[in-house]
Amino acid sequence: MQKIENDLFIRACxxxxxxxxxIWMMRQxxxxxxxxxxxxxxxxxxxxxxxxxxxxxxxxxxxxxxGVDAAILFSDILVIPDAMGMNLEMHEGRGPVxxxxxxxxxxxxxxxxxxxxxxxxxxMDSIKVTKEQLNNRVPLIGFAGSPWTLLTYMVEGSGSxxxxxxxxxxxxxxxxxxxxxxxxxxTVAAYLSSKIESGVNAVQIFDTWGGNLSQDAFxxxxxxxxxxxxxxxxxxxxxxxxxxxxxxxxxxxxANCGADVVGLDWTMDLAKVRKQIGNxxxxxxxxxxxxxxxxxxxIEKEAAKVLASYGxxxxxxxxxxxxxxxxxxxxxxxxxxxxxxxxxxKYH
Amino acid sequence: MQKIENDLFIRACxxxxxxxxxIWMMRQxxxxxxxxxxxxxxxxxxxxxxxxxxxxxxxxxxxxxxGVDAAILFSDILVIPDAMGMNLEMHEGRGPVxxxxxxxxxxxxxxxxxxxxxxxxxxMDSIKVTKEQLNNRVPLIGFAGSPWTLLTYMVEGSGSxxxxxxxxxxxxxxxxxxxxxxxxxxTVAAYLSSKIESGVNAVQIFDTWGGNLSQDAFxxxxxxxxxxxxxxxxxxxxxxxxxxxxxxxxxxxxANCGADVVGLDWTMDLAKVRKQIGNxxxxxxxxxxxxxxxxxxxIEKEAAKVLASYGxxxxxxxxxxxxxxxxxxxxxxxxxxxxxxxxxxKYH
Numbered sequence: 001m002q003k004i005e006n007d008l009f010i011r012a013c014x015x016x017x018x019x020x021x022x023i024w025m026m027r028q029x030x031x032x033x034x035x036x037x038x039x040x041x042x043x044x045x046x047x048x049x050x051x052x053x054x055x056x057x058x059x060x061x062x063x064x065x066x067g068v069d070a071a072i073l074f075s076d077i078l079v080i081p082d083a084m085g086m087n088l089e090m091h092e093g094r095g096p097v098x099x100x101x102x103x104x105x106x107x108x109x110x111x112x113x114x115x116x117x118x119x120x121x122x123x124m125d126s127i128k129v130t131k132e133q134l135n136n137r138v139p140l141i142g143f144a145g146s147p148w149t150l151l152t153y154m155v156e157g158s159g160s161x162x163x164x165x166x167x168x169x170x171x172x173x174x175x176x177x178x179x180x181x182x183x184x185x186x187t188v189a190a191y192l193s194s195k196i197e198s199g200v201n202a203v204q205i206f207d208t209w210g211g212n213l214s215q216d217a218f219x220x221x222x223x224x225x226x227x228x229x230x231x232x233x234x235x236x237x238x239x240x241x242x243x244x245x246x247x248x249x250x251x252x253x254x255a256n257c258g259a260d261v262v263g264l265d266w267t268m269d270l271a272k273v274r275k276q277i278g279n280x281x282x283x284x285x286x287x288x289x290x291x292x293x294x295x296x297x298x299i300e301k302e303a304a305k306v307l308a309s310y311g312x313x314x315x316x317x318x319x320x321x322x323x324x325x326x327x328x329x330x331x332x333x334x335x336x337x338x339x340x341x342x343x344x345x346k347y348h
Numbered sequence: 349m350q351k352i353e354n355d356l357f358i359r360a361c362x363x364x365x366x367x368x369x370x371i372w373m374m375r376q377x378x379x380x381x382x383x384x385x386x387x388x389x390x391x392x393x394x395x396x397x398x399x400x401x402x403x404x405x406x407x408x409x410x411x412x413x414x415g416v417d418a419a420i421l422f423s424d425i426l427v428i429p430d431a432m433g434m435n436l437e438m439h440e441g442r443g444p445v446x447x448x449x450x451x452x453x454x455x456x457x458x459x460x461x462x463x464x465x466x467x468x469x470x471x472m473d474s475i476k477v478t479k480e481q482l483n484n485r486v487p488l489i490g491f492a493g494s495p496w497t498l499l500t501y502m503v504e505g506s507g508s509x510x511x512x513x514x515x516x517x518x519x520x521x522x523x524x525x526x527x528x529x530x531x532x533x534x535t536v537a538a539y540l541s542s543k544i545e546s547g548v549n550a551v552q553i554f555d556t557w558g559g560n561l562s563q564d565a566f567x568x569x570x571x572x573x574x575x576x577x578x579x580x581x582x583x584x585x586x587x588x589x590x591x592x593x594x595x596x597x598x599x600x601x602x603a604n605c606g607a608d609v610v611g612l613d614w615t616m617d618l619a620k621v622r623k624q625i626g627n628x629x630x631x632x633x634x635x636x637x638x639x640x641x642x643x644x645x646x647i648e649k650e651a652a653k654v655l656a657s658y659g660x661x662x663x664x665x666x667x668x669x670x671x672x673x674x675x676x677x678x679x680x681x682x683x684x685x686x687x688x689x690x691x692x693x694k695y696h
Contacts, residue, residue, distance in 0.1 A: 208559045248596040267563065288515070290511060291515070
C-alpha cells in the first residue's frame with residue numbers, strides 16, 4: 001500500500017494506537033452537499049455511478065468540504081444485480097426499481113455469472129481515477145451490500161414496507177433463496193476483491209435489511225453469507241467492516257465472522273458493546289443521524305456522549321448510526337467533524 | 349368484572365396457571381379479513397372508528413372467524429390528537445394525515461384539553477356496544493398510542509421515513525417537547541381510565557416509534573411518559589400491556605414501569621427475555637408477521653419455535669411481533685390460532 005498521509009482510519013480499524021478518533025459518515029458523498037447536487041443536476045444517479053470522473057468528483061467532495069478522515073467510493077449496492085442482468089432503474093421519489101424482480105427458479109436462472117473486473121469495469125476505473133485525484137490524502141473505502149440486502153431488493157423489485165415477497169421466498173422456498181444468496185456471496189466476494197485489487201484501502205459490507213429478520217433467520221439467510229464473503233475476500237492488510245442495521249441480537253456472531261470492524265446503529269450502547277465484543281473488533285458508529293438536523297451545541301453534546309461512551313483507547317471509528325440525511329446543513333456536518341477531531345484527543 | 353367465559357388471556361397476563369397459551373393478533377380487526385373489507389367498502393376508516401355499531405362489528409369478527417382469545421376494540425391511536433383539535437384525515441395509500449402539524453409553541457397551545465368521556469364518547473359507546481354483543485365470550489382490550497408515538501405523528505403530520513421534524517423538536521426545543529408529551533400522558537391516562545370504566549378488560553399502550561430513539565432519548569422522551577400513564581390509569585384488576593417496537597435495549601426498564609405485560613417484536617429472543625424480565629412481567633409475542641404469508645407447515649414450525657422458546661409455565665400470551673399484514677390469507681391466521689391452542693397444552 002502506498003503511504004497514506006492521514007491513515008488514522010486504517011489504524012483505528014486495526015486497533016492501533018492513534019492520536020485522535022477518525023471520523024467519516026455513511027452517505028457522506030450525497031445530497032446534503034450543494035456541490036453534489038450541482039453534479040447530480042447535470043447527470044442522473046446511475047450515470048454518476050457509471051462515469052468514473054463523476055464518481056471520483058463526488059467521492060472526494062466531502063474530504064475537501066467537511067474534512068472526513070476517509071473517502072468512500074460513490075456507488076450503489078445495486079450495481080451488482082444490475083450487472084447480473086436486472087437493469088437497475090432509479091425512479092424519482094420512489095428510489096431504485098428492478099423492472100423484473102426475481103420470484104421463481106426461472107427468474108433466478110437468468111442471473112448472469114459476472115466477472116467484476118470486466119462486468120463492473122466502471123467501478124474499478126472509478127477507483128483508479130479517485131485514487132489518483134485523492135493523491136493518498138486519506139484512505140478510500142469500497143462497499144457492497146450483503147447478499148440478504150441485495151436479495152431483498154432483487155425480490156421486492158423496489159423499496160418495501162413489509163418485505164412480504166422476500167419473506168415468502170425464504171419461508172416457502174428456502175432452497176431457492178439459499179441458491180441465490182450463495183451466488184450473491186461469491187459475486188460480492190469477487191467484487192470486493194477486485195475493488196481491493198483496484199486500489200481501495202478498506203471495504204464495508206452493508207446489511208441494511210438484516211434487522212427485518214428474526215434471530216434464527218438472520219443467522220441462516222444473512223450472516224452465513226457475510227461470513228462466506230469475509231472468508232473469501234482477497235486482501236493483504238485492508239480491513240473489512242460489517243454494518244448490519246438493527247441486528248442488536250447477533251453482535252457476538254458478527255464479531256466472530258472475520259471482520260475487523262463492526263458498525264453500530266444509534267440504538268446500541270457503545271460502552272456495553274465494547275465490553276461485549278471490543279476485544280475482538282473495532283467499533284464504528286453511532287450518532288443518531290437526525291442530530292445533525294439540530295444545532296452546533298446539541299451536535300457537540302451528543303457527539304461528546306458517543307466519544308465518552310466508547311471511552312479511552314483505540315478501536316473506535318466515529319460515524320453516524322446510519323446514512324447522513326439529505327436535508328442536513330453542511331455546516332452542521334462540518335461542526336461534528338471539527339468537534340470530534342479535537343474532543344477525541346482526550347481519549348488517546 | 350363480569351365472569352368471562354374464556355379468560356385465558358387475562359389469567360396469562362397475571363401469570364396465573366392456565367391450561368393452554370392464549371393467542372390474539374395485533375391488527376386482528378383488519379384488512380386481511382374479507383368481512384372487514386366488506387364493512388370498510390361502505391364506510392371510510394374514520395367513520396368506522398366513530399360509529400359504535402361498525403367498530404363493534406369489526407372488533408368481534410376475528411373472535412368469530414379465526415377464534416382469537418381476546419378482542420381488541422377497533423379504533424386508531426390518532427383519535428386522541430383528533431379530539432384535541434388536529435382533525436385527523438386518512439389519505440388512501442398515504443395513511444393518516446394531520447393537515448396542520450405541530451411545529452412550535454403556538455401550535456402546541458392550540459391543543460385542546462379534553463375529557464375522554466365526553467370528547468371521545470364514541471369510543472366509550474363502541475366499548476359498550478361491543479361488550480353487549482361480545483356477551484363476555486372473551487376479554488376486550490382497549491389501546492392507546494404512547495405519548496412519543498402520538499407526538500411523532502402530530503409533529504411529522506403524516507408517516508415519516510426519517511422522523512426529521514420530531515427529532516428536531518426534541519433536540520432543539522426539548523422543553524416544548526416535554527410540555528406536549530406531558531399533556532399527552534395525562535390525556536392518554538384519562539383515556540385508558542375511561543375505557544376501563546366503560547368496560548374494557550385490559551389495555552395496551554403501543555410505542556410504535558420508540559425504536560427510532562437512542563437509548564437515552566427513549567428513556568427521556570418515551571418511557572418517562574409511559575410510566576406516568578401506567579401509574580395514573582384507574583383500574584382494579586385490568587392488566588396493562590406495554591409494547592414498544594424495536595426497544596431491545598430498555599426491556600429491564602419497561603419491565604419496571606408498572607405494566608403487567610411486555611410485548612416483544614420478532615427480533616427478540618423470548619427465552620432470553622424471559623430469563624431477563626420474566627419474573628416481573630408476562631410476555632406477549634412474538635412471531636414474525638410475515639410468516640403468515642407462508643404456508644401451514646411453515647406457520648406451525650415457526651409457531652412451535654415461539655412456544656418452545658418461552659417454554660413451560662404461565663405468563664406467555666402468543667401474538668405476532670407486529671400487526672398482521674393486510675395480504676395474509678385468513679386461513680393462515682386460523683391455522684396459526686388452531687395450532688397454538690393445541691400445541692401450547694404441552695407447556696402447561
